[in-house]
Amino acid sequence: MAWFKREEKGIITTTKEKKEAPDGIWNKCPNCKKPLHYSEQVENQYVCHYCGFHMRIGSKEYFSILFDDNQFTELFPNMISADPLNFADTKKYTERLEESKRKTGLKDAIRSAHGKIEGHNLVIACMDFTFIGGSMGSVVGEKISRSIDYCIEHRMPFLMISKSGGARMMEAAFSLMQMAKTSAKLALLAQAKLPYISLLTDPTTGGVTASYAMLGDINVSEPGALIGFAGPRVIKETIKKDLPKGFQTAEFVLEHGFLDFIVDRRKMKEKLGAFIKMIDN
């Protein structure tokens, strides 16, 4: 459940930096290394138009891609992390939180919002990997839990976009129990017969995979996303062998029966909209 393994590959500029980015900024595709203009990236929903590589993006980008006209009402926007264990390793948890807030302009590793997709009401909760590795602490668990309550109250589907290294170690057992909390709430959503779509994006690992991310009525992903329970390094150390090519990719997980489909980000809205419509009719 290591949240720390921040692979630089695929991370593009943070939300805050982007706001300040002047026109004419060029980025290299992390995969094929071809130069991509910033405006091209936005237009192409952060998918490389040369090789199809899906760059890592956050809640701001997913909301703008999926919500009709980028219109939405953010839910529980003021919720922030406390420090129930008064935790410190090489740095105080409170300092880490402040630093992350400053760097990302976010309040924690998740945002939740109510809006429409292809005309259908829904709630989308989306994780932000740039905030302490998208780690799941009490805020992540509680926002998901309240988002589900909101869906049950207002009778609408729930879309969860996971992107996380797993548990937030600085909240130790509190973090662990968010797995129980979110899974229990999903049981209630299921009893209310409301659709739950789980979108697992690069990367989804650890306790997030072992709770809400794997519990969708449909589990879907994007091409090439890393999805797993244990991290690749831990597995390699355990079995003392090299891992096969493509291990723990979305394609591998689909092949083993744990995803319903993989969809190109540029077709995501249309396909998820179609699914919700199918259930609604």
Next chain:
Amino acid sequence: MKITFDFEKPIGELQQQIEKVQQVEEKTKVDMLPTLTELRENLQAKKEEIFGNLNGWQNVQLSRHPERPYTLQYIESMSTDFIELHGDRNMGDDKAIVGGFGSMNGQTVMFIGHQKGINTKMRQYRNFGMANPEGYRKALRLMKMAEKFNKPIITFIDTPGAYPGLEAEERGQGEAIARNLMEMSVLKVPVICVIIGEGASGGALGIGIGDRVYMLEHTWYSVISPESCSSILWRNWDNKEKAAEVLKLTSTEMYKNKLIDGIIKEPLGGAHQDPEAMINTLKQVLLNDLDMLKAKPADELVNERIAKFCAMGVVADEDLPENIAIEPEETQA
């Protein structure tokens, strides 16, 4: 008392002193009773002092003592006519999780638990108590059967973690644990979970959603083992003791943080010093709880179980004054 760990050495020294005095008494036939009484009192005081003030890492060490009773010993001592049931009906039979019906004081109970091996060969056979997905799926199959026949469920948790293997990933370790969390939260029969040794992360939680969740006094329960925590946060294995402190993983701290329902006292020195006493103590608690829980309507049981887990966690509101944490909302269940 058997001495295993460094922190037990002062006890060992007093025990040796007592032995010596006894030998002298035997040889010389001089009455040494006053000396012996004093030494025995000192010994008792020393034991209480040491085991009443263990730090996180010392508890972790005790929780891993190879002579602690394991799941099958609890089941076989607490119940009669235990019928072990095997397999997930899909892939195979995981040896790291065992389960089956047993009769405890005349009532049928579904027992499930992680099983560690009692010697080198068996430790391998049991995969050190690290379950694969089929272990969690076997557990779920048995829990659903218990629900079908309206029998209560008792789980014993003792694992260093779910197995991080290649096949485990192929067969959906994450999905298997996730499914159990969701399904256990709505089981319509009483569920009691007890951490009897190690409670490591999702691998422990995967059979740990209950109406009552207990920790034996000297066990640990957290999101990660102190060793792994050390390697991640400090990038070396030398800070495991520090990690055990900061994770607040002891039964006392877990209870204080309202993440478990209670602590079950171990015999002085740990469960391995007197397994029979440990098992009897636990059995009494389980019997009392079963009586209480069986009297509740199923819906109430489920609602309370969900509400309990949904109340776990501490968040704050940025519009409120600093350092005022708000309790998570009560569930609408």
